[in-house]
Each structure stands twice: as structure tokens, then as C-alpha cells.
Amino acid sequence: MSAPVLFDVPGPKAKARIRIGTVIGVLVALGLIGIVLLGLNGNGQLDPARWAILFDPGSGVPQALGQALVRTLQVAVVAMVASTALGVLLAVGRLSEHRFVRIPVTTLIEFFRSIPLLVVIFALYFVLPRFGIELSAFAALAVGLTLYNMAVLAEIFRAGILSVDKGQREAALALGMRKTQVMTLVLLPQATRRMLPVLIAQIVVLLKDTSLGFIIGYFELLRQARSLVEFLNFNFGNIYTLQIYVGAGLMYILINVLISQIAKLVEKRTRSNSKTAAVGAIDLPNAPVTTGNNSGL
Numbered sequence: 001m002s003a004p005v006l007f008d009v010p011g012p013k014a015k016a017r018i019r020i021g022t023v024i025g026v027l028v029a030l031g032l033i034g035i036v037l038l039g040l041n042g043n044g045q046l047d048p049a050r051w052a053i054l055f056d057p058g059s060g061v062p063q064a065l066g067q068a069l070v071r072t073l074q075v076a077v078v079a080m081v082a083s084t085a086l087g088v089l090l091a092v093g094r095l096s097e098h099r100f101v102r103i104p105v106t107t108l109i110e111f112f113r114s115i116p117l118l119v120v121i122f123a124l125y126f127v128l129p130r131f132g133i134e135l136s137a138f139a140a141l142a143v144g145l146t147l148y149n150m151a152v153l154a155e156i157f158r159a160g161i162l163s164v165d166k167g168q169r170e171a172a173l174a175l176g177m178r179k180t181q182v183m184t185l186v187l188l189p190q191a192t193r194r195m196l197p198v199l200i201a202q203i204v205v206l207l208k209d210t211s212l213g214f215i216i217g218y219f220e221l222l223r224q225a226r227s228l229v230e231f232l233n234f235n236f237g238n239i240y241t242l243q244i245y246v247g248a249g250l251m252y253i254l255i256n257v258l259i260s261q262i263a264k265l266v267e268k269r270t271r272s273n274s275k276t277a278a279v280g281a282i283d284l285p286n287a288p289v290t291t292g293n294n295s296g297l
Helices: 012-042 048-054 061-094 099-114 117-131 137-163 166-174 179-216 221-236 241-271
Strands: none
Touching (some): 048 061, 061 099, 061 179, 061 221, 099 137, 117 179, 137 179, 179 221, 179 241, 221 241
16 A cells, blocks of 8 residues: 555554544533533523424424425425436536537536525526516525536536546547447446535535525425424514424434435445446546547537
């Protein structure tokens, strides 16, 4: 095994210092958590009666949060599938040898990467109706998430494809394969494993970005939590705010953990598949735009 070139392997003293630093860091973190819990306990926020509302069907809170979670997942899945499919097409178009394909696709990608997602959603829901095009809150949120994330995913796919050794493409062409076959049968399968960590990270971001539906009145998880807080505060006072938001936050965490576990399973399967075997993983989708005969199509 070759020695690392970016850092020195820690010796016994360095390892001891690392262990001491780790212990100190853990103790500091535990101390901060203890201070927060003491403060919450002093305000009565840790009273079990307050947290019971998250599990009491009679309050309607678990049903409302569950329905909001379903609505959140619905818009997220639609945006994930659409943005992934369009991202692949845009990545292939940006790698095209033909300028009349590459330039418009590049312009489209850079345009939607540059505009904040909130502005895209706002324009779809509030501006398009002035031109006779009305979208529901679900459609505006799903389309906005798709337009933004397809541009980001296109760069991830492009970087993954470019990370495959050029010899793979040249060997496939030498065997008489068409360029479409080279892309779909050689480059994309080998790039899959390299792209997977970044793809999953972007999907997690997409899921959390569904909370931007708040601005257009779509009752996703965060909007529903806010509505419940307002209702409960009006009827019982400000005693359940923390509990409702923590419950919604835990739902986001559980879904993201589930996505990460699925990603690990997929990565394990692709590692054992010779078609998707690859060395290393891409980091950032900022590979330079290729032109000329070295492009993918």
C-alpha cells in the first residue's frame, strides 16, 4: 500500500492527542446537551404530558402530521423521478459533440442552477397565472423542485461520466458500438457507483426543500406543523410549540436516514456488479465542459 501524500500518518503521540481531543469534544457536547435539557426541564418542556400529544389520536396531531408526511413524500418522489430523468438527458446533451445541442442545454442548466429555488417556485405559482397558466400548489412545488434539481443532477451525471477512463469509451467504439450504446451500456453503468454518494446527498436536499412549499400554502410537513402550533396555541396557549416542531423534525430525520440506508444497500449491490465496478467516487459536479471529439455523444 502506498503512503498518503496529502498528510502524514499519525504516530503514537499524535494518536494519543487525537484520542484526548475526541474525549474532550464528546464531554463538551454532552455538557451542552445537559445544559439545554436542564433549561427545558426548568420550563416544563420535558413534561411527559406535553409530549404525549404527539401520540394521542384523540388530539388529531399524529393523524395530521402523518397526512402531511404523505403529501411531502408525494411531491418529493415526483420531483426526484422527473429531475433524475431530465438530469440524465441534460448531462448527455451537454456532452454532445454538436454545438446546436450542447450550447442550449448548457444555457438551460446554468440558468436554473443560478436562480434560487424559492424564486422559481414563487414565479411558477404567482407569476404564471398572469399569462393564463395556473398551477396548483402541488404542481408548482413539484415543477420548481424538478427544474432546479434537474440542473444540479445534470452536472453530477456529467461529472460521473467524465470520471470514467477514456479508454473505456475508445475500446467500446473500437468494438463497433454506437455512441448511444457506449453511453448507456459502458459509461453510465460504470459511473453509477461514483455518482451514488452525491446523488443521494442531492435527493436528501430535495426532500428538505419541499418545506419551501410553505410559501405557496402547500400543506407539507413544515406547513402542517406550523398550522398545528397556531391552532394549539389559540386553544391551549403556547405549551406545545416545541413538541410539534420536534416531532416534524424527527420525521425528516427518519426519512433521510432511511434514504441513506437504501443508498448503502444499492452501493453494496453495485460494488459486487462488474458492470458498475468503479474506482473512487466523484466529489463535486464542477468538471469542465468538454468540446470536440472527446465528448460523450
